[in-house]
Amino acid sequence: MEIRAASVLPARREPIELHTGDGLKLVGELALPEQRPPVATLVTLHPLPTHGGFMDSHVYRKAANRLPALADLAVLRFNTRGTSSDRGTSQGAFDGGEGERFDVAAALEYAEFNDLPRVWVIGWSFGSELALKWAQDPLVEGAILLSPPLHRATDADLDAWAAFGRPLIALVPEFDDYLRPEEARRRFARVPQAEVVGVDGAKHLWVGEPFVRIVLNEIVRRVAPDSYPLPTEI
Template sequence: MDSHIFRKAANRLPDLAGIAVVRFNTRGTTSEAGTSEGEFDNGKNERLDVEAMIDYCFTELQLTNLWIVGWSFGTDLALQHAKDPRHKGLILLSPPLRTTTRDELLYWTTDPRPVVALVPEFDEFLNPMQAMERFAPLHTIEIIPVMEAKHLWVGEPSVARVLNEIVLRVAPLKAPLPTHFQHTSQTS
């Protein structure tokens, strides 16, 4: 998957909020960059991909304020496999809750880190009302219904809302994001 919401996060958040963005695909995923190695395993062996990326962020990139942001299927992976104690919390975009079990939701009730879900009003997989019901076991979750939005977060109002919600959690002093940015390149 080559999600435009993650592309825009990677293009904007470093300059606008000082937030490093690390994007990756799991096994068997195809994007413009090609197809990753391995085979899709409906969230089971993708655990290895999630754990490896989290470890890479800490050991190689030496990030200190890591939040796990998942979109769609990535939200199931985050809920199921992003249990490394070094990260700060989860931000879930358009969670379909296709493969996450009740027990996996209950795990996060015993973890003090925040879990935030942004749920589009017109999401065809899980709308805000359904999300309230399905996430009921995870009583500590913050569910944010996003009006006028759809699963893919298409359109600048949706993109701006998602990015601002991320910044509010990761770098709150940088919120809200500016609506205009003029990049000044330095030449020698």
């Protein structure tokens, strides 16, 4: 059977709640391999909620639908403060990336408390800004950024990540609306351990199954290399 855009492969999926340090309850979901413990964990940070980003943004939904089965990965998705999806609405209100520091911390605390292994943070667009600013936690093995705009995240945040020392991979679309590969390489050059991967033909939202497969393969190549490349049929 070919794996298509709408494919949902077997996994243990459970609704979760995250509790922030400033007293909010966030809604989310944890997807786990059906019959084995996960080899690593993806904590996902979604695109800008004021422009339609949420835990079900398509790359993350497809990651949760496929990667537990194909790569033995745990995929943790959640709505940041004030964000809604079919799972529900997280308490609080959008805070431009500042109050969201508590949301990132709550997701990492959940992973630690539940003994989820080898945590990697995956940030997409606005979520990449949250990763750069607030995911410098000893629990985190590295971060993968999808379409990073480097708008809210500054050179100071990049310098802090450089000092943090953990791997940083940026997947940058050739036709991104905000930051394209050449400029991204210049900006990320201040992080010695950063790698910028330009993706030919891609746009900011990674629309189209071929681009989703590129993103998921690049994630798996770093986080669960024994499962790379991902199959296209099962």
